Amino acid sequence: MSELTVERTWRVAGLQGTGSHTVVADGVFVPAERLFEFPLGPDDAPHLSQGRPLEIVSQTVSVKATLARASLGALDVVKAVVKTRKPPMTRYDSLAESASARHVFAEAEHMVTSSYDRLISLAGRIDALLPGDDVTVVQRSSLRMEVVSIVQQFVRAVDLLLDLHGFSAFALDNPLQRFWRDLNVGARHAQLSTCITTENYGRLMTEAAGAGGLSIRRPSLAA
Template sequence: MTMTEAAGNMRETTEALVAKARAAVPVLAAHADATDQQGRLAPESLEALREAGLFELGTPVEFGGADVDLVTLVRVLSELGRACPSSAWVVSISTGTKAHFSRGFPEKVLAEVYSHPDVRWCAGSTPGQAVTVPGGVKVTGRWAYASGAEDAHWAFMAVASVGDDGVPHVGGALVPMSELAIERTWRVAGLQGTGSHTVVADGVFVPAERFFEFPLGPDGGPDFLMGRPLEVVLQAVSVTAPLAGAALGALDVVKAVVKTRKPPMTQYNSLAESASARHVFAEAEHMVTSGYDRLISLAGRIVEQWPGDDVTAVQRSSLRMEVVSILQQFLRAVDLLLDLHGSSAFALDNPLQRFWRDLNVGARHAQLSTYLTTENYGLLVTGAGGPVQVG
């Protein structure tokens, strides 16, 4: 196969997956309120995503998964987020967790885990405790913010143990959800439907083949990026994609009423008749659409530089700065759209307020910390020191 043919096949795969995502949108939109209120994906939404094969995105190809690049993933997740950001978020987290951590386990384990390609994972990053026992480890801990926990099949959990030398070792354990408890702790203002609850283990046995220790990085600490320096940026872009969808969804809501909605206490018959309203809408529309284009472009640059072995720390930090810059653009745009729509946008039956809540909560995810990303970049470009955060 020539490079041209391979590129053509990739484009066909991308367009097919985007079309599947678009076909699932009406179902996700129709059940977005139920997803929000129930604190987990509505059964109808879950089934629509499964039927579309969108939980297969992070599954290894040899086990029936789809080998997609970051540009394709961003397009698919943004499309889903345009209807229901919570649904898109759960797909994003499961996809990223599987794609990154599957390679830490032997083929025998993966064959068991991926008995069906649409298997779903959740994850907890704050390390629990692992105690070595014959044949494996026993794991104890609490892992908060495990998005999609109630609908996941497996949980990947970071754990720490102390060896005979007194040195702490950090690894990852893969555990069936049937062996874990879930505490419904996710009560937040936005992304309510992600069900990012707390996963609990109390002395759960994990066989040795389902546990691995993270390799050591150049600084002597655990390398959570597992030898892929751009992984931290890739994951940041992946979780931004559903939020891009939220901004696009908010734009859709206001665009649908701009010619019919009357500005309050004026003689205008519609927002479109008001010069100032047109100006605000044009500004917001451009922020959203250009922000989306920037995100696609950034994803393409990451694909070209992957896995980033020759990317400097400054370059990597600069890419993260671009992610948070795009997010700030989305946040500002949706605020403008709310100004245009007025107070009725905050009625609970108006999807605009849900897009606004989901965007604002998601933008504060640890991967997207604006102030720490800026601090890292400032330290690096001034030569004042190394980053205070991974990446």
Template sequence: MARRAFQGRRHHMTKTARYTSEAAEALVARARAAVPVLAAHAGVTDQQGRVASESLEVLREAGLFALGTPVEFGGTDVDLVTQVQVLSELGRGCPSSAWLVTISAGTKDHFSRLFPKEVLAEVYAQPDVRWCGGATPGEAVAAPGGSRVSGRWAYASGAEDAHWALLSVVSVRDDGVPQVGGALVPMSELAIDRTWRVAGFQGTGSHTVVANNVFVPAERMIQLPRGLGGAPDVTLGEPLSIVSQSVAVAGVLAGAARGALDVVEAVVGTRKPPISPYDSLAESASARHVFATAEHMVTSGYDRLVSLAGRIADQAPGEEVTDVQRSALRMELVSVLQQFQRAVDLLLDLHGSSAFALDNPLQRFWRDLNVGARHAQLSTYLTTENHGLLVTGAGGPLLMG
């Protein structure tokens, strides 16, 4: 079956002319400079199930929570390549901290356009405002001047440190047809049920947000546009928006793999292999082979991810993207993530069982990578099933966005 490959142009800075390559490089440098603070407090972040206050502050000072904020309100608007580079640097220090940056930025960037200017002016009184979100629909009941919202939204990453929550809701129109939309609610009006007890990404505090008959003014309620067949268009008319968000999320996981590589690289010349004549891993030809293989997998995987981000960022406004092309991008993304997972497994084999001591950051990078790689946007088996349907002509797209 013939199909046109998705090809981007060469220049990545296409999202906005206001953010120059020099400014993008400076943002990446600020992210890199924050890594020592994030790494120093990553253990505390993991243990307390919430990003350490010192880490939140260094991210704020670096302007990284302004990502996703509209530029007219002092935000930082960069292309997808720069996002991946920034998030990967942060992930080297603390994947949980990097996760909060990407989730807040992605939510703000995707949904801000749907709200009127007066709402945005209120919400973005400070450009480093943080959002969390919940995708499982709650209920919105019409009330004078707005709606009454109730429900529970699990996996709201960073809820305890967010200022606003964008909550998916379903309302019933006058004609009886359910309408999917969202409610933007101050966190001060919501409760948090601390349900996030998991093996990895513990520091993201992805708890359950709870609303009980909370009034939301009409101007802070949105409705999703409808796509083919009348289903909600979660892409908001931008075919690659959900794939782009998935690639940004993968930037954090690239950082986890790079952080794991950093840990082993620091000891490869001094760590003695158990029950062997070697004084260090570097003396063993087998250990050198394993390390070289893992190093290449991590670095080439990162290069692949940056290249993928560039091809997406280079899409011309209005350029047609077919379902097959979009699916192929998803397939490449999950392939990169699987490469990171295999590489970190090799690094654990090389380091040995002491890597699983709770004070060893290697096990935290491994846990965070493996939990994050199972995020709903990165489902390997559904991505593959979707691609199989499309390339064999057996059916239409399985995945929305």
């Protein structure tokens, strides 16, 4: 590290704690044994998952673990004040007294906890499959779509929690705004690429349907 310099290029709205700055090696000698080449795909672009068909999916799940914790953190913040925080410009003394607020809180709580359980289950299924290579393109695409679905639920849930808490949630000393920023930045991580993941899944589904049938063999923990 004494031969390297750090350019503080990580200037983003969320995930500031990652410290993802640029490390620069200018004129530093790198021995050949410390170099490696990525295998290339059919279009001569780096094929990062060649021979490891679930590698990218498993890495994506690892990244989303941080977003799960942000969602749980946001839930904890609102849960701590739901019986004491008064909804502004209402006759209620607390959010808990409002039937509508209770409904929104229940919906958000269920979204967070059920999505967390889905993520843990998905990680277990992928971990059970990693040593083998018996994974179809459709299977891999289906697993990535599941990650997309889970993250979208986290985002919706935290938006509901912000609606409940109100404007003061955006005060810089309120952890809720930090969870919100981290979640929304992380949900756009390059490994997820929601629109492309959905596009690829839709293409595979329509191709399979056009071929006269669709069968997705979903991995299970029992396997």
